[in-house]
Amino acid sequence: MPGFDGSDVIARLRAAAPLVHNITNYVVANLTANALLAVGASPAMVEAEEEVAEFVRRAAALVVNIGTLTAPRRVAMHRAAAAAAEAGVPWILDPVAAGATGFRLETAQVLAAQRPAVVRGNASEILALAGQTAGSRGVDSVHAAEAARDAARGLARRLGTVVAVTGAVDYVTDGARMMAVANGHALLTRVTGTGCTATALIGAFLGAGLPPMEAALAGLVLLGVAAEHAAAEAAGPASFQVALLDRLALTDDAALAAGARVTPA
Amino acid sequence: MPGFDGSDVIARLRAAAPLVHNITNYVVANLTANALLAVGASPAMVEAEEEVAEFVRRAAALVVNIGTLTAPRRVAMHRAAAAAAEAGVPWILDPVAAGATGFRLETAQVLAAQRPAVVRGNASEILALAGQTAGSRGVDSVHAAEAARDAARGLARRLGTVVAVTGAVDYVTDGARMMAVANGHALLTRVTGTGCTATALIGAFLGAGLPPMEAALAGLVLLGVAAEHAAAEAAGPASFQVALLDRLALTDDAALAAGARVTPA
Amino acid sequence: MPGFDGSDVIARLRAAAPLVHNITNYVVANLTANALLAVGASPAMVEAEEEVAEFVRRAAALVVNIGTLTAPRRVAMHRAAAAAAEAGVPWILDPVAAGATGFRLETAQVLAAQRPAVVRGNASEILALAGQTAGSRGVDSVHAAEAARDAARGLARRLGTVVAVTGAVDYVTDGARMMAVANGHALLTRVTGTGCTATALIGAFLGAGLPPMEAALAGLVLLGVAAEHAAAEAAGPASFQVALLDRLALTDDAALAAGARVTPA
Numbered sequence: 135m136p137g138f139d140g141s142d143v144i145a146r147l148r149a150a151a152p153l154v155h156n157i158t159n160y161v162v163a164n165l166t167a168n169a170l171l172a173v174g175a176s177p178a179m180v181e182a183e184e185e186v187a188e189f190v191r192r193a194a195a196l197v198v199n200i201g202t203l204t205a206p207r208r209v210a211m212h213r214a215a216a217a218a219a220e221a222g223v224p225w226i227l228d229p230v231a232a233g234a235t236g237f238r239l240e241t242a243q244v245l246a247a248q249r250p251a252v253v254r255g256n257a258s259e260i261l262a263l264a265g266q267t268a269g270s271r272g273v274d275s276v277h278a279a280e281a282a283r284d285a286a287r288g289l290a291r292r293l294g295t296v297v298a299v300t301g302a303v304d305y306v307t308d309g310a311r312m313m314a315v316a317n318g319h320a321l322l323t324r325v326t327g328t329g330c331t332a333t334a335l336i337g338a339f340l341g342a343g344l345p346p347m348e349a350a351l352a353g354l355v356l357l358g359v360a361a362e363h364a365a366a367e368a369a370g371p372a373s374f375q376v377a378l379l380d381r382l383a384l385t386d387d388a389a390l391a392a393g394a395r396v397t398p399a
Numbered sequence: 400m401p402g403f404d405g406s407d408v409i410a411r412l413r414a415a416a417p418l419v420h421n422i423t424n425y426v427v428a429n430l431t432a433n434a435l436l437a438v439g440a441s442p443a444m445v446e447a448e449e450e451v452a453e454f455v456r457r458a459a460a461l462v463v464n465i466g467t468l469t470a471p472r473r474v475a476m477h478r479a480a481a482a483a484a485e486a487g488v489p490w491i492l493d494p495v496a497a498g499a500t501g502f503r504l505e506t507a508q509v510l511a512a513q514r515p516a517v518v519r520g521n522a523s524e525i526l527a528l529a530g531q532t533a534g535s536r537g538v539d540s541v542h543a544a545e546a547a548r549d550a551a552r553g554l555a556r557r558l559g560t561v562v563a564v565t566g567a568v569d570y571v572t573d574g575a576r577m578m579a580v581a582n583g584h585a586l587l588t589r590v591t592g593t594g595c596t597a598t599a600l601i602g603a604f605l606g607a608g609l610p611p612m613e614a615a616l617a618g619l620v621l622l623g624v625a626a627e628h629a630a631a632e633a634a635g636p637a638s639f640q641v642a643l644l645d646r647l648a649l650t651d652d653a654a655l656a657a658g659a660r661v662t663p664a
Numbered sequence: 665m666p667g668f669d670g671s672d673v674i675a676r677l678r679a680a681a682p683l684v685h686n687i688t689n690y691v692v693a694n695l696t697a698n699a700l701l702a703v704g705a706s707p708a709m710v711e712a713e714e715e716v717a718e719f720v721r722r723a724a725a726l727v728v729n730i731g732t733l734t735a736p737r738r739v740a741m742h743r744a745a746a747a748a749a750e751a752g753v754p755w756i757l758d759p760v761a762a763g764a765t766g767f768r769l770e771t772a773q774v775l776a777a778q779r780p781a782v783v784r785g786n787a788s789e790i791l792a793l794a795g796q797t798a799g800s801r802g803v804d805s806v807h808a809a810e811a812a813r814d815a816a817r818g819l820a821r822r823l824g825t826v827v828a829v830t831g832a833v834d835y836v837t838d839g840a841r842m843m844a845v846a847n848g849h850a851l852l853t854r855v856t857g858t859g860c861t862a863t864a865l866i867g868a869f870l871g872a873g874l875p876p877m878e879a880a881l882a883g884l885v886l887l888g889v890a891a892e893h894a895a896a897e898a899a900g901p902a903s904f905q906v907a908l909l910d911r912l913a914l915t916d917d918a919a920l921a922a923g924a925r926v927t928p929a
Contacts, residue, residue, distance in 0.1 A: 153802045160425035160690035161432050161444050163732075167691050167856035172901055177856065178761065178802035179691050182734045185765035192764075193802070202428075204447045204471065206734065231443065234457075235450035272418045272443035272458070324648065326432035326442065370645025371437055380900025383854065425690035426697050426709050467693075469712045469736065496708065499722070500715035537683045537708035537723070589913065591697035591707065635910025636702055 143339060143352040144387045148174035152194030152341025155223075156334065157181045157211050159201025159230065162327030165375070166197075166334040172382035173356070175338040183210040187217035195341030196225035197334050198250070200232070200241055201273070208241050215248040224251040224340040224349075228333040231273045233262025246293055251346040253289070254298040254333045257282035264289045274323075279305055283399075287312060296346040298354065300332055305399060306350045313351060314399035317358020324371040325378075332357050335382075351396060359393035360385050408604060408617040409652045413439035417459030417606025420488075421599065422446045422476050424466025424495065427592030430640070431462075431599040437647035438621070440603040448475045452482035460606030461490035462599050463515070465497070465506055466538070473506050480513040489516040489605040489614075493598040496538045498527025511558055516611040518554070519563040519598045522547035529554045539588075544570055548664075552577060561611040563619065565597055570664060571615045578616060579664035582623020589636040590643075597622050600647075616661060624658035625650050673869060673882040674917045678704035682724030682871025685753075686864065687711045687741050689731025689760065692857030695905070696727075696864040702912035703886070705868040713740045717747035725871030726755035727864050728780070730762070730771055731803070738771050745778040754781040754870040754879075758863040761803045763792025776823055781876040783819070784828040784863045787812035794819045804853075809835055813929075817842060826876040828884065830862055835929060836880045843881060844929035847888020854901040855908075862887050865912075881926060889923035890915050 153176045158166060163179050170177035180189045183206060190196050196218045198211045218225045227250040229242035242263055246253060255263065256275035264285035279301025286297040291309035298306045304315040322328040336353035344352060360381035361374075368374035418441045423431060428444050435442035445454045448471060455461050461483045463476050483490045492515040494507035507528055511518060520528065521540035529550035544566030551562040556574035563571045569580040587593040601618035609617060625646035626639075633639035683706045688696060693709050700707035710719045713736060720726050726748045728741050748755045757780040759772035772793055776783060785793065786805035794815035809831030816827040821839035828836045834845040852858040866883035874882060890911035891904075898904035 155802075159444070161428045163691040164429060164694060164856060168902065168905075171854050171856055176802050176804045178764070179689070179732055180761070180764070181732060182767060184735065185733075185767040188765045188767075202444055202446060203450075205449065231445070234443070234445070235453045237447060237450040237453075272420075272441050274441045324436050326429060326436055368645075369642075370648045372433065372641040372644030375433075376641060376902040376906060377899075379902030380898075383900045424709070426693045429694060467709055467711055468715075470714065496710070499708070499710070500718045502712060502715040502718075537685075537706050539706045589701050591694060591701055633910075634907075635913045637698065637906040637909030640698075641906060 141391060142387055143344065144385065144390060147338055147342040150194065150342040151176055152338060153178060153192065154195050154197060154337050154341050155180060155190050155193035156197045157186065157207065157214055158197060158199035158330065161201055162330040165327045166331050168379050169331045169382055170334055170338055172379050173335060173338055175341060181207055181210050183213055186210045186214040190214045190217045190223055191221045193223055195337045196223055197337040198225060198245060199228040199230060199330055199333060200238060201230040201330065203238060203241060211245060215245055219249050226250055226252040226254060226333055226337045226340060228330060229253065229255050229259045229263050232259045234272060250295055251340055252296045252298060252336055252350050254300060254336060256329060257299055257301055260289065260297060260299045261285050275301065279303055283312065296350050298350045300329055300354065304354045306347065306354065308347050311347065312399045314397050315351065315354045315358060316395035317355055317362060317393065319361040319365040321365050321368060321371060321374045322361050325375045355390060355394045355396060356385060359390055362393065406656060407652055408609065409650065409655060412603055412607040415459065415607040416441055417603060418443060418457065419460050419462060419602050419606050420445060420455050420458035421462045422451065422472065422479055423462060423464035423595065426466055427595040430592045431596050433644050434596045434647055435599055435603055437644050438600060438603055440606060446472055446475050448478055451475045451479040455479045455482045455488055456486045458488055460602045461488055462602040463490060463510060464493040464495060464595055464598060465503060466495040466595065468503060468506060476510060480510055484514050491515055491517040491519060491598055491602045491605060493595060494518065494520050494524045494528050497524045499537060515560055516605055517561045517563060517601055517615050519565065519601060521594060522564055522566055525554065525562060525564045526550050540566065544568055548577065561615050563615045565594055565619065569619045571612065571619065573612050576612065577664045579662050580616065580619045580623060581660035582620055582627060582658065584626040584630040586630050586633060586636055586639045587626050590640045620659045620661060621650060621655060624655055627658065671921060672917055673874065674915065674920060677868055677872040680724065680872040681706055682868060683708060683722065684725050684727060684867050684871050685710060685720050685723035686727045687716065687737065687744055688727060688729035688860065691731055692860040695857045696861050698909050699861045699912055700864055700868055702909050703865060703868055705871060711737055711740050713743055716740045716744040720744045720747045720753055721751045723753055725867045726753055727867040728755060728775060729758040729760060729860055729863060730768060731760040731860065733768060733771060741775060745775055749779050756780055756782040756784060756863055756867045756870060758860060759783065759785050759789045759793050762789045764802060780825055781870055782826045782828060782866055782880050784830060784866060786859060787829055787831055790819065790827060790829045791815050805831065809833055813842065826880050828880045830859055830884065834884045836877065836884065838877050841877065842929045844927050845881065845884045845888060846925040847885055847892060847923065849891040849895040851895050851898060851901060851904045852891050855905045885920060885924045885926060886915060889920055892923065
């Protein structure tokens with residue numbers, strides 16, 4: 135498949151069983167911890183400023199998600215990101231609702247400058263982070279992912295990172311290459327935290343040693359393929375969420391390769 | 400039906416897709432976010448004192464729930480409520496376990512004086528808020544809803560708000576009218592956060608532009624009707640919760656009208 | 665059965681309907697609240713330092729879980745533990761990831777000295793708490809429960825408490841007796857918070873008046889038996905979690921006695 139060699143990413147993830155340190159929001163913490171466990175990673179949610187630097191050094195990857203941001207969590211995020219960068223631990227930033235308030239935008243911008251391996255957001259969040267006022271409306275995007283493609287590319291170049299914009303179609307860019315992931319299902323928008331779950335899964339693949347572009351593609355394809363199977367079993371959004379986690383545990387590399395819809399874009 | 404015209408409330412809610420700002424407790428945040436998504440609202444959990452005033456101004460409604468109250472959350476709640484009142488954003492107060500401690504009671508009383516459109520609690524909470532020592536025992540009511548009817552009416556008059564007391568039968572009053580909602584199922588008491596979910600749904604209807612009395616009735620009827628259907632599909636409390644969220648997404652105005660059991664009381 | 669008389673523990677728990685005060689982590693709070701409700705207890709998550717001492721005095725038991733530890737939560741935990749000890753309210757400590765950082769280890773050690781009735785952890789946590797550097801790796805144990813048997817016995821003697829080490833086989837000791845519980849299922853390791861749920865259930869049995877050793881055995885057997893039944897119904901970890909909570913509500917004393925695998929060890 136052009137641009138995505140998923141032949142063994144899940145096997146590698148399960149073999150690595152990476153410890154993924156999360157500083158995340160309490161709305162989705164249970165879901166993302168269970169998603170990480172489902173795919174074979176070992177999640178830990180540790181957020182005290184007294185310990186995050188010590189903890190992240192033994193982690194394989196760090197996930198920073200500003201969903202229920204508070205001033206103490208912000209301190210912890212900056213410390214953890216700095217320690218991760220110093221220790222060579224790859225990390226991913228999820229700038230939840232970055233455009234919604236000044237507090238959120240400033241936090242996301244400072245974090246984005248601390249060298250995350252990947253930034254994943256919806257179109258409104260990526261546009262906000264790129265300095266294009268996005269009229270964000272809470273945590274749900276008011277833009278289609280396509281609208282943030284150019285902003286994502288520019289942001290990736292400026293920050294020296296991979297940027298993933300998720301939506302009906304996801305776009306992943308390192309500033310040079312641009313790939314589209316057409317997997318997923320509309321029910322993902324009816325369950326809270328599926329974007330955060332995408333971020334966590336990318337974090338798991340970073341922890342398993344995949345390069346940032348490959349980790350982002352693997353995480354998004356895995357979530358999308360699992361969602362497609364789960365939707366077929368669901369009566370509504372909650373049974374979909376249960377089936378999605380089950381499917382994350384059941385999806386192997388063969389199912390991933392068979393289902394992946396990744397193209398240059 | 401006397402007192403409840405539910406002919407298009409769900410259609411109106413879905414058309415409005417209101418942004419509902421929640422300052423809530425972390426036990427139920429995932430559930431209430433998913434309930435709001437299920438009915439077509441756009442939930443956001445934002446609690447930093449640095450940003451709540453800015454955020455609430457762009458929201459359609461605010462939900463304040465004192466479940467896992469802390470001093471910083473209390474500051475945020477007061478600021479958000481003040482900003483909501485100033486901006487004309489309707490808001491709802493859930494005085495979780497108001498009678499359990501002095502810290503909780505004082506917080507609930509100050510918030511109740513900040514002009515919420517609706518206050519929703521169980522009988523022990525409403526009795527405590529009304530100044531009638533309720534012998535509260537944690538978060539579960541030790542009183543039947545009937546025991547708080549008079550207190551609810553008095554509180555509604557004094558605060559100039561709508562008060563909803565939920566239990567096996569729910570009572571909703573604006574100080575003059577008193578309506579009873581006989582929908583629901585005993586399994587609602589075996590899942591954490593179903594009271595908080597009632598509060599969130601009422602918040603969604605406030606955000607869709609319904610007047611407080613109508614919003615409270617719509618939220619309680621919707622939750623109750625969905626619960627009745629979900630109970631028929633459930634093997635226990637957790638499968639009930641999954642079915643409940645699925646049913647919240649599937650219930651339309653026809654099902655609501657067919658199932659509603661609302662009477663003057 | 666030698667060492668475990670489970671003939672009426674569930675009936676006693678349901679009759680007592682104990683108010684269980686939890687100061688716990690936000691990753692698992694929803695799950696443990698629902699587990700407590702499923703077995704007939706009344707959970708309350710209350711963590712503000714301003715109110716925990718007042719609240720715990722009216723509770724039947726206290727659960728302290730250091731999962732998402734922060735400095736304010738640590739203050740609340742110390743205050744609540746002190747008030748519980750003073751008021752004669754039994755409490756249980758879950759030293760999540762105690763060996764992972766100095767902040768965590770010091771907190772767990774100070775709490776362990778505040779006379780909990782029971783300490784429950786995985787092998788790495790119990791080894792860390794016993795002062796045997798455990799090479800903890802996040803929240804998941806890197807040791808089999810057997811490796812912490814001696815440490816558990818020593819810790820129980822030194823602290824004057826019951827210590828439960830959970831794993832594929834669980835060990836419970838008061839420093840003299842040592843019992844093994846062979847119930848459970850591997851899927852428990854694929855869902856976040858099942859160890860925390862074991863802790864919460866033990867807390868519920870403490871609240872129902874069982875002595876610490878009996879409460880620990882009852883909690884672990886109940887979780888294990890429910891898990892065995894749930895695993896037979898599950899397609900993956902998320903449907904397992906749903907079935908587990910349903911089974912916690914459905915398991916009665918007859919099913920418990922039929923399924924219990926408790927032996928002196």
